[in-house]
Amino acid sequence: MSGKGDTKRSDDKQRDIRLTNLVAARSVADAIRTSLGPKGMDKMITDAGGDVIITNDGATILSKMEVQHPAAKMLVELSKSQDIEAGDGTTSVCVIAGSLLEKAEELLEKGIHPVALSDAWKLAAAQSVKILRQMSYPVQLTDKDQLIKSAVTSLSSKVVSQYSGILAPIAVDSVLQVIDAKTATNVDLREIRVVTRLGETIEDTEMIEGLVFNQEASKGAGGPTRIENPRIALIQFQISPPKTDMENQLVVGNQEEIDRIARDERNIY
Secondary structure, eight states: OHHHHHHHHHHHHHHHHHHHHHHHHHHHHHHHHTTOSTTOOOEEEEOTTSOEEEEOOHHHHHHHSOOOSHHHHHHHHHHHHHHHHTSSOHHHHHHHHHHHHHHHHHHHHTTOOHHHHHHHHHHHHHHHHHHHHHHOOOOOTTOHHHHHHHHHHHHTTSTTGGGHHHHHHHHHHHHHHHSOTTTOSSOOGGGOOOOOOTTOOGGGOOOOSSOOOSOOOOTTTTOOSOOSSOOOOOOOSOOSOOOOSSOOOOOOOSHHHHHHHHHHHHHHO
16 A cells, blocks of 8 residues: 555656646746737836846847746747747747647646657657748848848837838848858857947947947047047957956055055056
């Protein structure tokens, strides 16, 4: 009798763990479900520092959420992977995963084994890829008009959708500048940087072929506002004095000790 009781308790514990994982993952999907699509609602997020972010981008929402549950974190990582690979569909993949988990919970309650579900999903995924490839058509990197249309489609569900006519051509031109259209299969977005400046609107957005330094000389102190044909030094080492990895505190008691510390700093640096 004790053996059967232990087995029953073990099965109940496994069922409870599966249910907890399903609920945690589905809660993340439900949190961003209402932000999907052109009619999706924006989310207002306040971080620990008090900064407020308004967005309906799934990757941004999930990156700002403080998720602790391991199963819920998997959905966050899923959204990040989708953003890195395709740059769009970050909300869709989480919503689809949440719907699959909802159906999985119903099937598990009916006694279907989890391995049978995972095997069935693998078959369904392979068939889905096959169907999508049949209904799709290739887009050449030399076809700029088609690339702009694709970028406009991605921007249609974003907050800046009304400015897609301005931003889509800039996005396409930026990507085409950093890849080789003959050999490229993907683009390293780290080679493209978006620099925001206060005082201007989205209509003033422009693409600059080169480097943009966000820091500038103080105009109030009489610094230059424009320099033509400058000489720029690219330094790969730190100019300022190095800082120690250890936290320390120095207590100074009189003026002589201050002078001695200043002399020692000059001797070292």
